[in-house]
Amino acid sequence: MYVILEGVDTSGKSTQIDLLKQKYTDAVFTKEPGGTKLGFNIRKIILDGEISSIQAELFMFLADRAEHYEQIVKPNKNKLIFSDRGLISGIAYAKTNYEKFSFEELIKLNMIALDKDMPNLVVLLKIDKTHIEKRLNAKKHDNIEKRGIRYLLKVQENMIETLKKMKIKYIQIDASLKIEDIHNIIIKNIGNKYD
Amino acid sequence: MYVILEGVDTSGKSTQIDLLKQKYTDAVFTKEPGGTKLGFNIRKIILDGEISSIQAELFMFLADRAEHYEQIVKPNKNKLIFSDRGLISGIAYAKTNYEKFSFEELIKLNMIALDKDMPNLVVLLKIDKTHIEKRLNAKKHDNIEKRGIRYLLKVQENMIETLKKMKIKYIQIDASLKIEDIHNIIIKNIGNKYD
Numbered sequence: 001m002y003v004i005l006e007g008v009d010t011s012g013k014s015t016q017i018d019l020l021k022q023k024y025t026d027a028v029f030t031k032e033p034g035g036t037k038l039g040f041n042i043r044k045i046i047l048d049g050e051i052s053s054i055q056a057e058l059f060m061f062l063a064d065r066a067e068h069y070e071q072i073v074k075p076n077k078n079k080l081i082f083s084d085r086g087l088i089s090g091i092a093y094a095k096t097n098y099e100k101f102s103f104e105e106l107i108k109l110n111m112i113a114l115d116k117d118m119p120n121l122v123v124l125l126k127i128d129k130t131h132i133e134k135r136l137n138a139k140k141h142d143n144i145e146k147r148g149i150r151y152l153l154k155v156q157e158n159m160i161e162t163l164k165k166m167k168i169k170y171i172q173i174d175a176s177l178k179i180e181d182i183h184n185i186i187i188k189n190i191g192n193k194y195d
Numbered sequence: 196m197y198v199i200l201e202g203v204d205t206s207g208k209s210t211q212i213d214l215l216k217q218k219y220t221d222a223v224f225t226k227e228p229g230g231t232k233l234g235f236n237i238r239k240i241i242l243d244g245e246i247s248s249i250q251a252e253l254f255m256f257l258a259d260r261a262e263h264y265e266q267i268v269k270p271n272k273n274k275l276i277f278s279d280r281g282l283i284s285g286i287a288y289a290k291t292n293y294e295k296f297s298f299e300e301l302i303k304l305n306m307i308a309l310d311k312d313m314p315n316l317v318v319l320l321k322i323d324k325t326h327i328e329k330r331l332n333a334k335k336h337d338n339i340e341k342r343g344i345r346y347l348l349k350v351q352e353n354m355i356e357t358l359k360k361m362k363i364k365y366i367q368i369d370a371s372l373k374i375e376d377i378h379n380i381i382i383k384n385i386g387n388k389y390d
């Protein structure tokens with residue numbers, strides 16, 4: 001079972017992943033981007049700022065996703081896999097950063113990267129403006145502050161739009177709920193099979 | 196004017212490019228893959244054999260093509276550009292190596308890489324089995340001998356199939372003609388504008 005946790009920064013994703021690690025000790029925990037040698041090199045190339053083409057950058061992220069699928073997801077599909085981010089973020093960020101790509105186009109490209117093998121469940125932690133502001137003030141988030149709260153909300157909107165357009169089972173959880181309540185909703189949706 | 200020269204190894208492509216360099220001294224001569232910093236790094240990653248996913252490799256080649264387009268083709272479109280290989284090879288090799296991709300899919304991906312800005316002319320040097328054998332015997336071609344003549348012919352067949360499926364102006368020249376005759380056919384098709 002392949003579960004992807006999605007949510008913009010401040011949504012509490014990392015906290016939930018820590019709790020899931022304690023609960024499901026046999027599960028595979030992974031994240032995107034990264035996790036493979038190719039992913040490491042791609043990340044380095046992107047951070048070095050050596051790509052001038054928007055399309056080239058998109059293809060590099062897709063290559064990372066494809067390699068992550070091949071090396072980590074595919075061989076562990078009989079296990080419980082939790083991924084910190086995945087194609088939903090990928091599509092939402094690409095759509096937010098570069099309006100020129102359509103959802104349909106981005107979905108098709110990501111289907112190729114995942115060899116049409118979609119996640120069994122996407123858990124989306126949805127946060128509202130007030131809580132983003134509150135959490136940003138409590139913590140220093142350099143990268144996010146540069147781009148602003150409106151940017152985060154736009155990415156989140158595009159995540160929801162992506163999920164609506166795809167035939168993937170997903171749950172949307174209010175990120176302002178108590179940490180334990182969110183955790184319980186997630187494990188309820190994983191089901192007893194992996195208890 | 197963006198002209199791509201295509202043809203499998205032994206087709207005489209390099210010889211023709213040398214003649215074109217003498218004729219069109221103001222033209223931009225480029226080649227794929229390579230030609231950009233990203234292309235150099237992508238090539239290195241692929242040659243190092245660190246990619247296990249077929250899709251990831253395809254996306255890496257597409258990233259290289261997109262960057263080559265952005266950095267070399269797009270800023271020089273008012274000039275005469277000759278590229279040693281391009282999307283036609285890209286599609287044909289991908290199709291030959293990985294049957295799972297359809298022509299339609301590969302064409303769409305390459306349209307994204309080139310931002311839908313197709314070459315103005317593709318020159319295909321077509322060679323037959325007898326001439327491939329003859330030229331391979333005359334010269335040592337380690338890489339090709341490994342894969343065989345049948346492989347080269349299949350790639351060539353897929354190049355022709357790609358050109359037929361796309362709306363790109365192309366000329367197909369018999370690679371067994373005299374070097375000078377081939378050269379004259381090419382320059383006749385470039386037109387007087389660049390004489």
